[in-house]
Structure formats: C-alpha cells, structure tokens
Amino acid sequence: AQRVTQPEKLLSVFKGAPVELKCNYSYSGSPELFWYVQYSRQRLQLLLRHISRESIKGFTADLNKGETSFHLKKPFAQEEDSAMYYCALDTGTASKLTFGTGTRLQVTL
C-alpha cells in the first residue's frame, strides 16, 4: 500500500532563512505528488504538483524517484509562509489522494 511520510511535525525558521519541508513516499508505481497548504482558519489548497514543474509563491519541489522523495523548498522564508503543509500522493486510482501527517511551518522574525 502507498504511504507518505513527513518526518517533521514542526519546522521553525527565521524570516529570510531557507526552508525545506521533507516528504518521502512509498509506492511501487509511478506516483503523482502534490503539496497542499492550509493557512490558519482556511481550507486546504493546492500549492504545487510535480507534473507541472512550477514554482508557486517561491516554493519548488522536485520528485526524486531514486530517493522516493518530494521535498518542498524555498530559498527565503516569509512570515506569510507560516502554515500547515501536507504532502500527498496520487497513485492514479480514481484520483484518490494519500496524505502525509503534515508539517507546521513557523516563520519567525
């Protein structure tokens, strides 16, 4: 069965510091990976997906099939980046998503 692991429950960084939110997955097929973000008191929303190779709000994520990872990175953290981040995996079966446990990013001054 597929699995998504986010090892850090909380990541606290200073404003302007680089950010890396870790995500590892286990799936034998070709996965589609996503990062979702949930700001305080807001609903879950898609941040980015690996197939589009895009950068959203300065965040990027590269799928590394060898390491089965999809870490989320940003070179310079901003206060408004403080949120809960979820990594998710779609195995292609009816677009169902498997979510990781989430990492809370806290950006402080």
Next chain:
Amino acid sequence: GAVVSQHPSWVICKSGTSVKIECRSLDFQATTMFWYRQFPKQSLMLMATSNEGSKATYEQGVEKDKFLINHASLTLSTLTVTSAHPEDSSFYICSALQREGSSYNEQFFGPGTRLTVL
C-alpha cells in the same frame, strides 16, 4: 479557482442521532467527490469516494452503514453520520474533483464541518 462549500460548518448533536453534512461544488460540476476525516493534529484520512449516480466507494475500515453517502447531483454530495456516538466527533472535509480534459484532475476542498457528539 473552483469553490466548494460545506454545510453546516459545525454541528453538535446528541448520541444516537443522525447528522447530515452537505458538500457542494459552487461553480463547476463534479462527478466525483471525496470525504475525509481529520482528527486533531492529524492528517486527512480518506473515508470514501462519492460518485454521482452510483454507490460510494468506501475505504477499508470505514463502515458504509454508519457513514451514508449520497451523490444525487453533479454539484451535491451528502454524508450522513447515522446513530452518532462520541467517537464520531471529528472534522469532516469534502473535496470535489474538477476534471480539466487531458490534464490532471484537481481536487478542491471544502472548509470542513466540525461534528461534536455529546
């Protein structure tokens, strides 16, 4: 982006009663919707896939007679928690799948419904 609403946003009920939660896609049609459950400080766990005009598909361990899902139209899916008990207290979140032709289908999430069973 597309908008998904849920109603009610929170509900308190007595043990043994049933509660219905609605999920609506406001500006697009969704043949597929998903229902998730989220416990405090935990991740979203998929409960079931709701398909318009057909029976829902439940994930392993989710009681279909306990959590009744109806997807009667292309914009509405309902989740009914039957004979609710305190252990059913949770945050229930729905999502609607917007199909974009040949590109990836994106899920848009509702704001969630907090259910408290006394």
